[in-house]
Amino acid sequence: MQLELRHLEAVCRIAEAGSLGRAAVRLGVSQPALSAQLRRIERAAGGELFVRGRHGVDPTPLGEFVLSKARRVLGEMDALAAGARAAAPHPTLRLGCILLVLVDRLIGRLEQELAGPEIAVSVEHSVTTLSRMLGAGQYDAIVYGEVADHEVPLPDGVAARTLIPKEPFCVRLSAAHPLAGRDRIELAELAGETWMTLVEDDDGGPEALVAACRRAGFTPSLRYRIADRKLHYDLIAGGRAISLSQPTAPPAAGTVLRPLAGDPITGRIRLAWNRAAVGEPRAALLYRAAGLAYLDNVPHNDFHRAWWEARPELHPDLGQGLSGGSGPDRP
Numbered sequence: 001m002q003l004e005l006r007h008l009e010a011v012c013r014i015a016e017a018g019s020l021g022r023a024a025v026r027l028g029v030s031q032p033a034l035s036a037q038l039r040r041i042e043r044a045a046g047g048e049l050f051v052r053g054r055h056g057v058d059p060t061p062l063g064e065f066v067l068s069k070a071r072r073v074l075g076e077m078d079a080l081a082a083g084a085r086a087a088a089p090h091p092t093l094r095l096g097c098i099l100l101v102l103v104d105r106l107i108g109r110l111e112q113e114l115a116g117p118e119i120a121v122s123v124e125h126s127v128t129t130l131s132r133m134l135g136a137g138q139y140d141a142i143v144y145g146e147v148a149d150h151e152v153p154l155p156d157g158v159a160a161r162t163l164i165p166k167e168p169f170c171v172r173l174s175a176a177h178p179l180a181g182r183d184r185i186e187l188a189e190l191a192g193e194t195w196m197t198l199v200e201d202d203d204g205g206p207e208a209l210v211a212a213c214r215r216a217g218f219t220p221s222l223r224y225r226i227a228d229r230k231l232h233y234d235l236i237a238g239g240r241a242i243s244l245s246q247p248t249a250p251p252a253a254g255t256v257l258r259p260l261a262g263d264p265i266t267g268r269i270r271l272a273w274n275r276a277a278v279g280e281p282r283a284a285l286l287y288r289a290a291g292l293a294y295l296d297n298v299p300h301n302d303f304h305r306a307w308w309e310a311r312p313e314l315h316p317d318l319g320q321g322l323s324g325g326s327g328p329d330r331p
Contacts, residue, residue, distance in 0.1 A: 001044045005077060008070035010037055011049060015067055016132075019056040078136040092118040093278075095286070096130045096139040098203065099123055099229070100269060101248045105293040106143070113289040114282070127152050127203045134158060134274060141273035141283070143290055148211070148265065150204020159283070160272040163290050166314055168263035168307065172236055172245040175256050183303070186261045191218035196232065196241040197225055203267075209244060212264040247304035248297035259303045269294065291316035 010027060017023035020038070024031040042049050049063035059067055093114065097103050103123060110119050122139075124130050130142045135155025143163070146152055154160055171185060179185050191213075197206055206222060213220040224241050226232045235241050237254025244265065245257055271290055273283050294316070298308050308314070 001040055003041065003044050005074070007037070007041045007044075008066075008074055010034065011041060011063075011066060011070050012074065014038065014050060014057060015059055015063070016128075020052075074136075078138070092120050093282070094138070094140045095119065095121045096133060096142040097121065097123050098127055098130060098144050099125065100143065100145055101246045101250070101297050102143070102269070102290060102293040104250075105296040106290060109289040109293045109296075110286075113285045113292075131155065131272075134272060137274065137277070139274075140277040141271065141286055143269065143271055145203050145267050145269050147204035147267040148208035150207065152203070152270075154272055157275055158272050159275055160270055161283075161287060162268055162270050163287065163316055164269040164294055164314065166266050166268055166311075167247055168259065168304075169244045169265040169267060170247045170257050170259045170301075170304070171242055172233075172249070172252070172255050172257050173242040174237055174239040175254050176239060177242075177256075179258070180256045182258060184261045185258050186216075187212060187264050188216040188218070190220075190242065191216070193221070194223045194241045195220045196235060196243040197222060205244065205267075208265050208267075216264070247307070248294065248300055250297070250300050257301055257303075259307070287316070288318045291318045 010023070013027055014020060014023040014034075020034055021031050024034040027034065038049070045062065045066055047062045048060050049066055050057040051060055095110070097106070103121075107119075107121055110121070124133075127144050127146075130139065130144055131152055131154055133139045134142050135158065144152060147169075171190065173180060179189060195209065197209075209220055209222075224235065226235065232243065233252040233255055236243060237252070246267075247257070247259065249257060251257075269290075271283070271287055273286065278286070298305055
């Protein structure tokens with residue numbers, strides 16, 4: 001077997017993730033499939049590339065050599081793709097997102113605000129992956145979230161703008177849960193519950209949850225990591241777990257959304273774009289489309305609509321776009 005670009009990509013992702021499990025999630029394959037692929041790559045390379053241990057994997061000396069060459073080759077391929085795209089007369093606008101609620105409405109808003117150019121929208125489970133792909137020229141812009149004090153590192157040549165500077169996370173639980181009838185829930189009342197998160201929550205969410213729960217006097221049990229939204233909701237409806245949720249999330253059968261007293265966990269939504277691929281006029285249209293998509297979802301829950309309407313200082317300035325929107329630009 002000869003080594004191909006996809007093999008080099010797999011080796012790099014394993015090294016970045018530090019484990020086969022996390023790398024499999026980022027590559028969109030199963031862990032057994034990735035393990036089998038790594039064995040084939042190692043046979044082609046002539047030896048082990050990683051030492052496997054209880055806490056993950058570390059490159060061997062051969063692995064370090066292969067990684068250095070792989071990164072150089074992949075970097076050259078990224079540069080080739082970016083140069084070819086820059087020379088195209090009407091390039092497709094490529095937008096990457098994490099699984100935010102506004103994504104459901106974003107495509108329609110993009111079609112209204114950016115009529116003309118073809119738009120490709122992809123959803124990733126990892127903010128880290130989004131940022132890396134933006135820096136590599138695989139996305140022109142990304143929409144992502146940050147929780148609490150977490151700040152996503154952005155590559156060089158990228159500008160960023162805060163779309164929603166603050167939103168309070170609520171809790172989704174079974175409609176049969178003893179607290180389901182409450183208008184508002186104290187976080188301390190959820191001690192002893194089993195919590196569920198997404199597969200790759202690298203936006204600061206799990207850390208913020210643990211910190212908030214400890215302030216409330218307990219340590220949460222984070223048992224499930226589920227990527228599929230329907231399975232996520234089904235487990236909650238069945239009383240198997242509870243989870244944090246954006247307050248703009250739509251209803252789901254057998255579950256309820258309830259605000260947490262005192263807003264102990266908050267997040268924000270940001271837009272970042274590659275300055276070489278997206279000019280300020282188009283970035284302003286992206287900002288407006290994402291803002292409108294968010295506003296489309298505010299009426300989903302009366303408790304959040306009241307919270308939102310009482311805080312006009314948080315609203316994105318969609319008339320002014322980038323020149324007057326919420327939050328500072330970040331190079």
